[in-house]
Amino acid sequence: MPCPECRAQTGSDHRYCAYCGFPLRPEVLASDHHLPPGEAACERWQKVAARYPDRPEAHYNLGLAHYHLGHIDDAIAALERAVAIEDALPHAHFQLAVSYYRRGRLDDCAASCRRALQHQPGSVPATYRLALSLFHLGELDEALEHFREVVAADPGYVIAHYHMGVLYERLGKVDEAIDAFTHVADGNPDDAAAHYHLGVNYKHKGLDDLAIGEFAHVLKLDPSDRAAEQELRLLER
Numbered sequence: 001m002p003c004p005e006c007r008a009q010t011g012s013d014h015r016y017c018a019y020c021g022f023p024l025r026p027e028v029l030a031s032d033h034h035l036p037p038g039e040a041a042c043e044r045w046q047k048v049a050a051r052y053p054d055r056p057e058a059h060y061n062l063g064l065a066h067y068h069l070g071h072i073d074d075a076i077a078a079l080e081r082a083v084a085i086e087d088a089l090p091h092a093h094f095q096l097a098v099s100y101y102r103r104g105r106l107d108d109c110a111a112s113c114r115r116a117l118q119h120q121p122g123s124v125p126a127t128y129r130l131a132l133s134l135f136h137l138g139e140l141d142e143a144l145e146h147f148r149e150v151v152a153a154d155p156g157y158v159i160a161h162y163h164m165g166v167l168y169e170r171l172g173k174v175d176e177a178i179d180a181f182t183h184v185a186d187g188n189p190d191d192a193a194a195h196y197h198l199g200v201n202y203k204h205k206g207l208d209d210l211a212i213g214e215f216a217h218v219l220k221l222d223p224s225d226r227a228a229e230q231e232l233r234l235l236e237r
Helices: 024-031 037-050 058-066 072-086 089-104 106-119 124-135 139-155 160-168 176-185 192-204 208-221 226-235
Strands: none
Touching: 037 058, 058 072, 058 089, 072 089, 089 124, 106 124, 106 139, 124 139, 124 160, 139 160, 160 176, 160 192, 176 192, 192 208, 192 226, 208 226
16 A cells, blocks of 8 residues: 555555655554654644544644644644544643643633543643642632642642642731641752742741741852842841
Protein backbone atom coordinates (compact mmCIF):
# COMPACT_ATOMS: atom_id res chain seq x y z
CA MET A 1 0.00 0.00 0.00
CA PRO A 2 1.30 3.52 -0.74
CA CYS A 3 2.06 5.84 2.17
CA PRO A 4 -0.36 8.82 2.08
CA GLU A 5 2.54 11.13 2.93
CA CYS A 6 5.56 10.05 0.84
CA ARG A 7 3.77 7.61 -1.48
CA ALA A 8 6.38 4.92 -0.85
CA GLN A 9 5.10 1.36 -1.03
CA THR A 10 4.72 -0.11 2.46
CA GLY A 11 3.57 -3.51 3.65
CA SER A 12 -0.16 -3.70 4.35
CA ASP A 13 0.54 -4.95 7.88
CA HIS A 14 2.78 -2.02 8.81
CA ARG A 15 1.68 0.46 11.45
CA TYR A 16 4.00 3.22 10.20
CA CYS A 17 5.61 3.98 6.88
CA ALA A 18 9.06 2.43 6.83
CA TYR A 19 10.42 5.43 4.92
CA CYS A 20 8.94 8.58 6.49
CA GLY A 21 7.33 7.25 9.69
CA PHE A 22 3.84 8.49 8.84
CA PRO A 23 1.15 6.60 10.81
CA LEU A 24 -0.68 4.26 8.47
CA ARG A 25 -3.43 3.26 10.87
CA PRO A 26 -5.58 5.75 12.79
CA GLU A 27 -5.68 3.57 15.90
CA VAL A 28 -1.94 4.11 16.52
CA LEU A 29 -2.31 7.89 16.90
CA ALA A 30 -2.96 7.84 20.67
CA SER A 31 0.31 5.98 21.30
CA ASP A 32 2.41 7.53 18.56
CA HIS A 33 5.98 7.94 19.80
CA HIS A 34 7.41 8.93 16.42
CA LEU A 35 6.98 12.63 17.16
CA PRO A 36 9.82 14.77 15.78
CA PRO A 37 10.98 17.85 17.70
CA GLY A 38 10.07 21.49 17.28
CA GLU A 39 8.47 22.92 14.17
CA ALA A 40 8.67 19.52 12.51
CA ALA A 41 6.14 18.24 15.04
CA CYS A 42 3.57 20.82 13.97
CA GLU A 43 4.14 20.05 10.31
CA ARG A 44 3.85 16.34 11.00
CA TRP A 45 0.64 16.59 13.00
CA GLN A 46 -0.94 19.06 10.61
CA LYS A 47 -0.53 16.43 7.91
CA VAL A 48 -1.83 13.68 10.19
CA ALA A 49 -4.86 15.77 11.20
CA ALA A 50 -5.57 16.51 7.55
CA ARG A 51 -5.34 12.80 6.76
CA TYR A 52 -7.49 11.76 9.75
CA PRO A 53 -9.75 14.80 10.36
CA ASP A 54 -12.20 12.83 12.50
CA ARG A 55 -9.57 11.37 14.86
CA PRO A 56 -9.39 13.43 18.08
CA GLU A 57 -5.91 12.09 18.89
CA ALA A 58 -4.50 13.75 15.78
CA HIS A 59 -5.86 17.16 16.80
CA TYR A 60 -4.78 16.62 20.41
CA ASN A 61 -1.20 15.89 19.37
CA LEU A 62 -1.26 18.86 17.01
CA GLY A 63 -2.42 21.01 19.93
CA LEU A 64 0.43 19.74 22.10
CA ALA A 65 2.96 20.46 19.38
CA HIS A 66 1.69 24.03 19.03
CA TYR A 67 1.61 24.51 22.80
CA HIS A 68 5.23 23.45 23.27
CA LEU A 69 6.26 25.96 20.63
CA GLY A 70 4.31 28.73 22.36
CA HIS A 71 1.64 28.90 19.63
CA ILE A 72 -1.12 29.12 22.23
CA ASP A 73 -3.98 30.26 20.00
CA ASP A 74 -3.22 27.50 17.48
CA ALA A 75 -3.02 25.01 20.35
CA ILE A 76 -6.43 26.11 21.60
CA ALA A 77 -7.96 25.73 18.14
CA ALA A 78 -6.59 22.20 17.74
CA LEU A 79 -7.56 21.11 21.24
CA GLU A 80 -11.05 22.55 20.88
CA ARG A 81 -11.38 20.48 17.72
CA ALA A 82 -10.25 17.35 19.58
CA VAL A 83 -12.85 17.67 22.35
CA ALA A 84 -15.54 18.63 19.84
CA ILE A 85 -14.96 15.29 18.13
CA GLU A 86 -14.72 13.31 21.38
CA ASP A 87 -15.71 14.91 24.68
CA ALA A 88 -14.51 12.04 26.89
CA LEU A 89 -10.83 13.02 26.66
CA PRO A 90 -9.75 14.29 30.09
CA HIS A 91 -6.16 14.85 28.95
CA ALA A 92 -7.36 17.08 26.09
CA HIS A 93 -9.69 19.06 28.36
CA PHE A 94 -6.84 19.55 30.83
CA GLN A 95 -4.38 20.71 28.17
CA LEU A 96 -7.07 23.04 26.86
CA ALA A 97 -7.51 24.42 30.38
CA VAL A 98 -3.77 25.08 30.66
CA SER A 99 -3.81 26.82 27.28
CA TYR A 100 -6.78 28.97 28.28
CA TYR A 101 -4.95 29.88 31.49
CA ARG A 102 -1.94 31.04 29.47
CA ARG A 103 -4.29 33.39 27.60
CA GLY A 104 -5.94 34.67 30.80
CA ARG A 105 -9.25 33.06 29.86
CA LEU A 106 -9.97 32.01 33.42
CA ASP A 107 -13.66 31.19 33.03
CA ASP A 108 -12.85 28.92 30.09
CA CYS A 109 -9.98 27.39 32.07
CA ALA A 110 -12.29 26.55 34.96
CA ALA A 111 -14.90 25.08 32.61
CA SER A 112 -12.33 22.86 30.91
CA CYS A 113 -11.02 21.68 34.28
CA ARG A 114 -14.55 20.71 35.28
CA ARG A 115 -14.90 18.73 32.05
CA ALA A 116 -11.59 16.99 32.69
CA LEU A 117 -12.70 16.10 36.22
CA GLN A 118 -16.04 14.85 34.96
CA HIS A 119 -14.21 12.26 32.87
CA GLN A 120 -11.34 11.69 35.31
CA PRO A 121 -12.57 12.35 38.86
CA GLY A 122 -9.87 13.08 41.40
CA SER A 123 -7.24 14.26 38.91
CA VAL A 124 -4.87 16.29 41.06
CA PRO A 125 -3.49 18.52 38.24
CA ALA A 126 -7.00 19.34 37.02
CA THR A 127 -8.25 20.02 40.55
CA TYR A 128 -5.28 22.28 41.24
CA ARG A 129 -5.75 24.21 38.00
CA LEU A 130 -9.46 24.60 38.75
CA ALA A 131 -8.64 25.93 42.23
CA LEU A 132 -6.08 28.34 40.81
CA SER A 133 -8.43 29.72 38.17
CA LEU A 134 -11.22 30.15 40.75
CA PHE A 135 -8.75 31.89 43.07
CA HIS A 136 -7.96 34.48 40.41
CA LEU A 137 -11.65 34.83 39.59
CA GLY A 138 -12.33 35.74 43.23
CA GLU A 139 -14.32 32.58 43.97
CA LEU A 140 -12.32 32.08 47.15
CA ASP A 141 -14.53 29.64 49.05
CA GLU A 142 -14.72 27.17 46.18
CA ALA A 143 -11.04 27.66 45.39
CA LEU A 144 -10.19 26.79 49.00
CA GLU A 145 -12.33 23.66 48.81
CA HIS A 146 -10.42 22.43 45.76
CA PHE A 147 -7.00 23.35 47.17
CA ARG A 148 -7.89 21.23 50.20
CA GLU A 149 -8.77 18.35 47.89
CA VAL A 150 -5.37 18.68 46.22
CA VAL A 151 -3.31 18.59 49.40
CA ALA A 152 -5.46 15.79 50.84
CA ALA A 153 -4.72 13.68 47.76
CA ASP A 154 -1.08 14.74 47.50
CA PRO A 155 0.43 16.36 50.64
CA GLY A 156 3.65 16.94 48.72
CA TYR A 157 1.99 19.29 46.24
CA VAL A 158 3.86 22.25 47.71
CA ILE A 159 2.61 24.92 45.31
CA ALA A 160 -0.97 24.12 46.35
CA HIS A 161 -0.04 24.72 50.00
CA TYR A 162 1.46 28.07 48.98
CA HIS A 163 -1.71 29.23 47.23
CA MET A 164 -3.77 27.98 50.15
CA GLY A 165 -1.65 30.10 52.43
CA VAL A 166 -2.20 33.21 50.31
CA LEU A 167 -5.93 32.48 50.25
CA TYR A 168 -6.10 31.99 54.02
CA GLU A 169 -4.15 35.22 54.46
CA ARG A 170 -6.68 37.11 52.34
CA LEU A 171 -9.52 35.61 54.35
CA GLY A 172 -7.87 36.65 57.61
CA LYS A 173 -7.37 33.05 58.77
CA VAL A 174 -3.95 33.60 60.28
CA ASP A 175 -3.40 30.23 61.95
CA GLU A 176 -4.37 28.34 58.81
CA ALA A 177 -2.08 30.59 56.74
CA ILE A 178 0.82 29.87 59.09
CA ASP A 179 0.21 26.13 58.79
CA ALA A 180 0.16 26.33 54.99
CA PHE A 181 3.29 28.48 54.66
CA THR A 182 5.12 26.34 57.23
CA HIS A 183 4.42 23.34 55.01
CA VAL A 184 5.89 25.22 52.04
CA ALA A 185 8.96 26.32 53.99
CA ASP A 186 9.53 22.80 55.27
CA GLY A 187 9.35 21.43 51.74
CA ASN A 188 11.44 24.23 50.24
CA PRO A 189 13.55 26.02 52.88
CA ASP A 190 14.89 28.47 50.26
CA ASP A 191 11.44 29.76 49.31
CA ALA A 192 11.81 33.41 50.34
CA ALA A 193 8.15 34.18 49.60
CA ALA A 194 6.95 31.51 52.04
CA HIS A 195 9.17 32.89 54.80
CA TYR A 196 7.98 36.42 54.06
CA HIS A 197 4.35 35.37 54.42
CA LEU A 198 5.18 33.53 57.62
CA GLY A 199 6.67 36.74 58.95
CA VAL A 200 3.57 38.72 58.00
CA ASN A 201 1.24 36.26 59.70
CA TYR A 202 3.38 35.94 62.84
CA LYS A 203 3.29 39.74 63.02
CA HIS A 204 -0.52 39.67 62.80
CA LYS A 205 -0.58 37.29 65.77
CA GLY A 206 1.72 39.54 67.76
CA LEU A 207 4.56 36.99 67.67
CA ASP A 208 7.18 39.61 66.89
CA ASP A 209 10.23 37.47 67.67
CA LEU A 210 9.11 34.78 65.23
CA ALA A 211 8.25 37.44 62.65
CA ILE A 212 11.72 39.01 63.02
CA GLY A 213 13.30 35.62 62.48
CA GLU A 214 11.33 35.03 59.30
CA PHE A 215 12.04 38.46 57.81
CA ALA A 216 15.71 38.09 58.66
CA HIS A 217 15.71 34.72 56.91
CA VAL A 218 14.12 36.30 53.84
CA LEU A 219 16.94 38.85 53.67
CA LYS A 220 19.49 36.08 54.04
CA LEU A 221 17.95 34.38 51.01
CA ASP A 222 17.34 37.60 49.08
CA PRO A 223 19.20 40.67 50.36
CA SER A 224 17.38 42.84 47.80
CA ASP A 225 13.91 42.17 49.30
CA ARG A 226 12.87 45.69 50.33
CA ALA A 227 9.48 44.63 51.75
CA ALA A 228 11.14 42.24 54.22
CA GLU A 229 13.77 44.87 55.05
CA GLN A 230 11.07 47.42 55.86
CA GLU A 231 9.09 44.95 58.00
CA LEU A 232 12.22 44.04 59.89
CA ARG A 233 13.12 47.67 60.50
CA LEU A 234 9.64 48.39 61.89
CA LEU A 235 9.74 45.39 64.23
CA GLU A 236 13.24 46.15 65.52
CA ARG A 237 12.48 49.73 66.58
